[in-house]
Amino acid sequence: MVELVRAGRSPEALAKEYGPSGPSIRNWVRQAEQEEGARADGPSAAEREELKRLRKENRQLREERDILRKANDFLRDGDRSEMTFALIDAEKTRHPVSVLARVLGVSREGYYAWRRRGGQSARTADDQTLTVKITAVHAASRATYGAPRVHADLAAAGVRTSRKRVARLMRQAGLQGVHRRRRVSLTRRDRAAHLPPDLVGRDFTAPAPNRVGTADVTYVPTGQGWLYLAVVLDLYARKIVGWSLSDEQKTPLVADALTMALQHRRPAPGVIHHSDQGGQYLSRDFATLCRQHEVRRSVGSAGDCYDNAVTESFFATLECELLDRTTFATHDQARAAIFDFIEGFYNRQRRHSTNGHLSPHEHEIHFNEYHQAA
Template sequence: MVELVRAGRSPEELAREFEPSAQSIRTWVRQADLDDGRRADGLTSAEKDELARLRREVKILREEKEIPAQGRGFLRTGDGSAEMRFRLIDAENDHHGVSLLARVLGVSRQGYYAWAARQRRGPSARARRDAELTEKIRAHHATSDGIYGAPRIHADLREIDGIRIGRKRVARLMRAAGLSGVTRRKGCRTTIADRRAAAASDLVKRQFTAEEPNRLWTADITYVPTGQGFLYLAVVLDVFSRRIVGWAMAEHMRTELVTDALAMAIHQRQPSAGVIHHSDKGGQYTSVAFGQRCAQAGVRLSTGRTGTCFDNAITESFFASLECELLDRRAFRTRPEAERAVFAYIEGFYNPRRRHSANGQLSPAEYERRQAIKDVHQDGYAAA
């Protein structure tokens, strides 16, 4: 019932459809909101249970008609905070004197009155602000499908909501709300070198920077486990913005896989001659067919050393993000199911929306858009 109300159904509508009354449904929703931390104007179920236990113990003392000398220690150590004891006094002061309850519960009467005064004033301005920020943080965390940690949530708050707060405060509120980003898994080996093939020299030498788009592309292959066996993914990444400009998926790792990814990159970007394509020395990238396709398009080949992930660190970093943000969190029954999920991740999330630290927490598409605007302005100033 609670989930139906939260989904938009009214208590009155549900009462007509099911047996409980509308008021009962409202009561359930209110209690669920208290238990989930969505509101703080009442007691959670755990707090009510604790109050019930304390009331039973107070009743025992009352029935004995006197407070035993050791009464102040009747609560077990750590089993009732001062906050909980003050709540009990507040709930019971219509039936028993504050002095009696304070003495039984081992707290001071002055402490209770100070607590009660604070309750009347309500939460502080900072506490209210923290509650508001936590709701926004929850929303951005949910929008990222639970992927973002504090740095990217911090960027969302700044860019989307215009909220200027410290990253440490975001991290603190996320910890308090039980929210966290995803972490990465260990990689696997998909590079199988062809010792007979002549590989291109390393034109990059780990200098993964580009002043403009379509100057340096990196490429590699990874695998996606499914119930039907592995699905292989080849990508081409533009180092300038970390955008995936070409990709292909198949149930094999033959040369056609990387050729198709390259063809997509060329079709989408229409690069001028001289763009560098950097990869490892896998047999697919050192094959004659792949070399001929690159020569036809004016693409310069570059390869790093075999078995050294740092020579292709940019693409390895993308695969690590793909694995921890999608593959480690899903189980795919079929290859088509995995294909749809990978497509949605690349074209629906990573390229247009995922914030990238190398881009100043801008998505690859947004980074390219802003850089294009900046270049137009600079060209206008130069012409003037």
């Protein structure tokens, strides 16, 4: 968060995207400056003016980037002018017509002339307007959503249409979701370790949050070598509640992920932690950590991915929607991208079919609202 603020993002914007409050983020920045021995006095007048100018330019660039992202893969060579004007018509409530026309390379007069002509047939115009909305949803999903999730997003926004029509328009616009690949297991069983019982038994449901968590480890390739990611996933809403990254696949990796989950969620004693038979999860240090926090350990059978299918499914999503589409030169690049994917996209935005096409964050909010009302 501190690095994102230093890169020009505002604490308020980060609060909306990732969850923590704006004042908390400002406190983190202030604490980081104190720890680094930053100067106590504020910026000079010239520095404040330069900062103001840079923020204005940053807003303009974000606005232009937003417009161009929605235009990408949507404007086809055969009917570029018509599609451009349709895009302007759909986006004019969010951006000034003059800005849209300038960024998309057409004139305001041409757009208004197109409006006076009435455009094309009503069905074609409706298809083009809907394609603009579909393209925006697809772009917001980081180009990962297929027709079912795009349709769910449109329905949530009050757009009524069929899934088949969404699929047809996506094909015509060259838009498609991403597809998963088979994952390589990193499980290395410690045959000398005492095995905890399997308390889950492939029943990957939970009556409420903070009752059952599943855990596993995957690898992230970078130009500086492997980086390992451990996660703890809450079964109720499929939310990642704890995660950790390290260049070593050892016990501290999985212990840090569990510690993060315990600190953030503060579950009642007896919460279940379910994993495979990896040596990190069967180690003495990890058992001690679980005992100290009254966490009940659960372990599936050896070499059977179905005993931990939900976490395997998350890793397949991560690999399909991020790792297979990105090359990381350094560990720091991978850390920043994984933070953004988990906290900014997967937990708070990405629709999950198990949650009735709600994000994990929204699904938990509905649970809390229902039980508070009851």
